[in-house]
Amino acid sequence: MAEPLLSVKNLTVTFGKHRHPFVAVNNVSFDVYRGETFGLVGESGSGKTTIGRAIIRVVPTAAGEIIFDGKRINNSISKELDKEVTHRIQMIFQDPMASLNERAKVDYIVAEGVYRRYKKQEREQRVEQALKDVGLLPEFASRFPHEFSGGQRQRIGIARALIMEPDFIVADEPISALDVSIRAQVLNLLSDLQKQRGLTYLFISHDLSVMRFICDRIAVIHKGVIVELAETETLFKHPLHPYTRALLSAVPMPDPIAERQKVLEVYNPNVHQYNESNAPFWSEIEPGHFIYASEKELLEYRKRLSVTK
C-alpha cells in the first residue's frame, strides 16, 4: 500500500472576487493509496465536494498541487493528460437530479462517457450490465431521470461512473438516498470492484456507520481544514480532536432507547484558544494518526492516548 495514487498537497481553493476571495479549502494535504478507500467526513460546507471537484478538474485551484499517478493534474495540463484524467477519474455526484441531463433517457446518460469507445451492441450490453450492477431493471433504460425515485436516480449516477471503468472514483455521498438494503448491495459492489480491478475510492459521506464499514482511513475536515486523519478503527476508538469527538457522539443509532439516552458532545471552536504562541499545526501524534493541534494540545492528547491504550 506504500504508493499513493493521488496526492493532494497544500491544496487551496477560493471562490468569489479577487479582492474578497472566500477560502473554501485551506491548505489541505492528504494521500490516497492505490487500492484503498479513503474517507472524507466533516461539517456540511467544509469543502469536501470542492476538493472532489478540484480533483476532477472542474474547479481551478488557487494554490497547491494535485498529483495523480505521479503527474500533476491541477490547473493547466496537456490535452493528452486531460483526456487520460477524464477517463481514469470519475465522480459520483452528491445531488443526483442536478447532475443528470434532464432531457436524455437513462441509456444515453449511462452510456455518454463511452459513446465512442464501444459499438452499439456492446454499448447496450454494458449499459444493461451497469444498470443491473446497481440493482436497476433493464426496462428502466428508456426512461427519463424525473420518472425515477431519489434512490433510483442516485444509482443512475453510479452506473454512469462505473461504465467508464475508471481506476479512481470520487464518490460524493453516493449512497445517501438509498434504502439500507440497496445501500448494502452498492457497498458490496464497490468492494467487489475494488478487489477485482484494484479500484481506489475517495469516499465522501456523512454516514459514519457506513464510513466505518467501508473506509480504510478517514480524514475529518472542518471549515476547509483537515483536523484529524487516522485509520478507521483508531479514529473511532481514540478520537482526539474535539470536532471528531462531537461527530462521533452525534451518530444516530437505530435503537430508540439508545437515541433517547444519547449525550451529545458539542464542539465549540473557541476551546482551542489559539494565538501566536499557541498556534495549531499538522503533525503525526502516533504512527498513521495525524492531528491539527497546538503544542499544548498535543501534550494533552498524548496523555489521553497513553491512558486509553
Place this chain on the structure above:
Amino acid sequence: MAEPILSVRNLNLKFNLRGQTLHALRDVSLDVYQGESLAIVGESGSGKSVLTKCFMGLNDANGFIESGSIIYNGEDITKYKKEKDWLRIRGGEIAMVMQDPMTSLNPLRTVGAQILEAINLHQKGLSKAQAKTEMLSMLASVGIPEPEKRSKQYPHEFSGGMRQRVVIAIALACKPKILICDEPTTALDVTIQAQILKLIRDLVSKHGITAIYITHDLGVVANVATRIAVMYAGDIVEIGTSEEIFYDPRHPYTWALLSSLPQLGIKGQKLYSIAGTQANLFTEVKGDAFAPRNPYALEIDKVKRPPNFEITPTHMAKTWLLDPRAPKLEPPEIIQKLSRREVDLNG
C-alpha cells in the same frame, strides 16, 4: 390516540409511461394522527415520496389517482382538480421539504428572497422590516452562519447541506399544520443533523405540528419517530409504534431491512442485502409482492395477497406468517438479538 388529521383509504396511484402503466401505490390506507411524528421507511422506489406528494397535489402530470380517497379537513382532496384548490393546502396547511434540494430552489433568486416569499405568503401582517428579521432568524435557526451575508447569495453558492437547510427554513416559514420531510437531513453532517432534528422536534411540539418523515436512516427514525410505517412495492406492509417496529418487527421485509444495517456488518465481509430485484410494478403483482425475495414465503404468498393482521391495536403487518394457520416461525437470530438490544451498535 388522538384524532386522525389525515386519512388515506385504498389509494391507487398510477403513472402512464409511453403506453405502459406503472402501479405506484397499490391500495394504500393510512391514518396520520394530529401531533404525531410518523416515519415512513422502506425500499427505494416503493412509493414513499409519491404517497406524500398526493397530499399536496404535487405528482407529475403523467400520474393519476385511479381510486381511493384522502380525507383532510373533512374534504376528499383527491377530488381537487384546480390549482386554486391546492394553493389553499400547499404551504400553509401542508408543507414539504423535498428530497432533492436543488430542484425546489429557484437558481435565479437569492436565498433570502425565497424565504421572504414564503414568510410574506403565509405569515400575514408582518411589516417589511419584521419579515426580514424573521427571514434572518429562520436562516440562523437552521444553522447558517452569517445569515445577513448568506441571504444575499444564490443557491449554487451554497454547499449541498446548506441548500437543504434553506429548504427546511422555507417549509418552516410557512407555519404548516403538517410538515412532510423527505430525507431532510441526509446531506448534513451528524452534528448539524442532530441540531436540525431537534429544531424540527421542538417546533413540532411547540406548535402542535404533525410531522411525517421519510428517511432511509434508521438512526434518524429512532430519534424522531413515534410511529413507523414500512413500505414495499407500493404498499404499507407493516406499521407500529417505534418500539414495536425496532424491537418486535413481524414482516420479513422489515427483518431484511434491519438485517442490512451497516452497523451489523463485519469489515471485509459482505453486508447482508436482500436477494433478487425489486417488484416490477408495470405488471400486476400476484400474491405478496415480497414473496419472490422472501426466504420465509409460504405457498399462499405466491397466490393471494396477505391482508393486514393486527398484532396489537397499534401494530399491524401484511404477511401470511401472522395467520393462525401458518407454521410457527422465529425471526432470524440477528433480529432477535436486536430486539433484546444485545448488539453493540457502537462497535
